[in-house]
Amino acid sequence: MSQISIISGKTSEDLAKKIAKKIKANLVKSEIRIFPDGESKITLIGTISKKRSIVIQSIFPPVDTNLVHILSLITKAKENSAQVDVVIPYMGYARQDREFLPGEIVTMKVLAKLFKGAGASKIIAIDIHSLIGLKYFSIKTENVTAIPDLVKYFKKLSLKNPLIVSPDQGGKKRAKEFAKELDSDYIALEKIRDRKTGKVKIKTKNLSEVENRDLILVDDMISTGGSIIKATQFLKKQKSKRIYVACTHALLMNNAEKKIRKAGVTSIISTNTIPGKTSKVDISNTIAKAIM
Ligand code: R5P
Numbered sequence: 001m002s003q004i005s006i007i008s009g010k011t012s013e014d015l016a017k018k019i020a021k022k023i024k025a026n027l028v029k030s031e032i033r034i035f036p037d038g039e040s041k042i043t044l045i046g047t048i049s050k051k052r053s054i055v056i057q058s059i060f061p062p063v064d065t066n067l068v069h070i071l072s073l074i075t076k077a078k079e080n081s082a083q084v085d086v087v088i089p090y091m092g093y094a095r096q097d098r099e100f101l102p103g104e105i106v107t108m109k110v111l112a113k114l115f116k117g118a119g120a121s122k123i124i125a126i127d128i129h130s131l132i133g134l135k136y137f138s139i140k141t142e143n144v145t146a147i148p149d150l151v152k153y154f155k156k157l158s159l160k161n162p163l164i165v166s167p168d169q170g171g172k173k174r175a176k177e178f179a180k181e182l183d184s185d186y187i188a189l190e191k192i193r194d195r196k197t198g199k200v201k202i203k204t205k206n207l208s209e210v211e212n213r214d215l216i217l218v219d220d221m222i223s224t225g226g227s228i229i230k231a232t233q234f235l236k237k238q239k240s241k242r243i244y245v246a247c248t249h250a251l252l253m254n255n256a257e258k259k260i261r262k263a264g265v266t267s268i269i270s271t272n273t274i275p276g277k278t279s280k281v282d283i284s285n286t287i288a289k290a291i292m
Pocket residue numbers: 095167168170171200219220221222223224225226227228
């Protein structure tokens with residue numbers, strides 16, 4: 001048997017299978033039965049390596065259920081393996097990394113304790129919303145970027161002189177990295193979010209440099225689509241040409257994909273950290289490299 005076991009959570013089955021094949025690891029699948037009261041019964045199928053296990057599971061909706069699943073997988077892995085590394089392709093709760101309003105609980109601090117308590121040796125996240133969230137962990141952490149994989153996809157589209165746009169200042173570094181890989185330039189809009197309602201507004205006024213250019217809006221994630229929709233509406237008013245969206249994690253809640261297209265976006269491209277209609281970019285190679 002291989003020295004490494006990949007323990008696959010239900011949310012990342014395809015990714016786990018691809019990674020196990022790439023690194024020639026033994027794949028351990030999980031079977032889930034949900035009881036009428038909502039509890040999950042998780043059963044692992046396969047033999048876990050005594051040496052090293054790698055648990056792979058994204059924490060997308062239902063977030064709390066999938067969080068319990070990953071903690072359970074880590075607990076079981078630790079009963080068998082000396083080292084348990086945990087790959088979280090999409091880290092739910094990553095946006096709750098600060099006390100924005102008085103009294104708010106910083107849930108990333110809770111996650112840090114839970115993962116350590118369950119027995120994780122190391123956490124590998126992919127394009128986590130912000131690195132602040134990882135600072136609460138007292139075990140090893142690593143953030144791996146999917147930007148080169150996304151850029152590879154866009155290179156094949158052969159867009160003419162596209163401009164990279166971040167919908168907010170927080171994503172400026174990401175846009176810069178994307179632009180560097182694609183050999184293009186970038187800008188970042190000014191976005192404000194009402195912390196109580198969650199609604200967003202674009203504060204940027206006139207922007208002549210987008211006129212008549214194809215744009216790639218780059219973000220770490222799309223949840224409701226609010227940020228991308230507001231940015232698209234603004235950029236269309238500035239007479240841009242086609243608008244593409246590139247993001248690592250496409251949650252696309254509440255019909256967001258349809259709303260984004262209606263706002264004027266030509267195409268949404270995301271990775272398979274969250275499998276779905278837009279996840280055209282496979283990041284199994286990048287994760288496999290990070291693991292080894
Ligand atoms: C915020 O800073 C993030 O980078 C995303 O822009 C945001 O979380 C996306 O959420 P939504 O799609 O709901 O606007």
